[in-house]
Amino acid sequence: MGKSYDRLTDRLREFISAQPVFFVATAPEAGGHVNVSPKGYADTFAIIDDTTVAYLDLDGSGVETIAHIRDNGRVTVMFCAFAGPPNIVRLYGTGRVVTPHDDGFDELITLFGPHPGVRSIIVVSCDRITDSCGFAVPFMKYDQDRPLLDEWAGRKDVQQRRTYRATHNRESIDGLPALSPGETDPVHRRS
Structure with a gap:
């Protein structure tokens, strides 16, 4: 049975930190396509x-x-737990995009490992935190x-x-604005 939490408990933090992949879901306000993106690299989540x-x-x-x-x-x-006890944790909330030109970026970037190609940092303020059984999630082996x-x-x-x-990051597939011209300039350093 699913459970809701007011905050990220130590158990939830430990579970999240152990997962090699996570998924991010968003949708535009007025119709359009729902998007779900898989994310990897354990040192890209904080x-x-x-x-x-x-x-x-x-x-x-x-x-x-x-x-x-x-x-x-x-x-x-x-x-999702693809190994060990079954579990799914969902963090629902409001996100904000922090680009390399925004206040706070230099402090936030220190939370992550080194990666080239940094576009932004997505910060999520969670207003609902849940976990559920994950009984139907298959076992899968993580190699690297x-x-x-x-x-x-x-x-x-x-x-x-x-x-x-x-060419590829100025607008969404539904034509919503994404990165402005100034935000497409790469940072001259890695994360």
């Missing part, structure tokens, strides 16, 4: 306090999460992180990243 979490948003083929959060702020982050995204971003120079972001 618990800031009892009701606030953040994750490192890396370059990718789409920009739905940024566009949807800027549209209405709604976001859900989900963790795929290095492909970091390798891909690491091969791009500043102009190539700027061009890629300008």
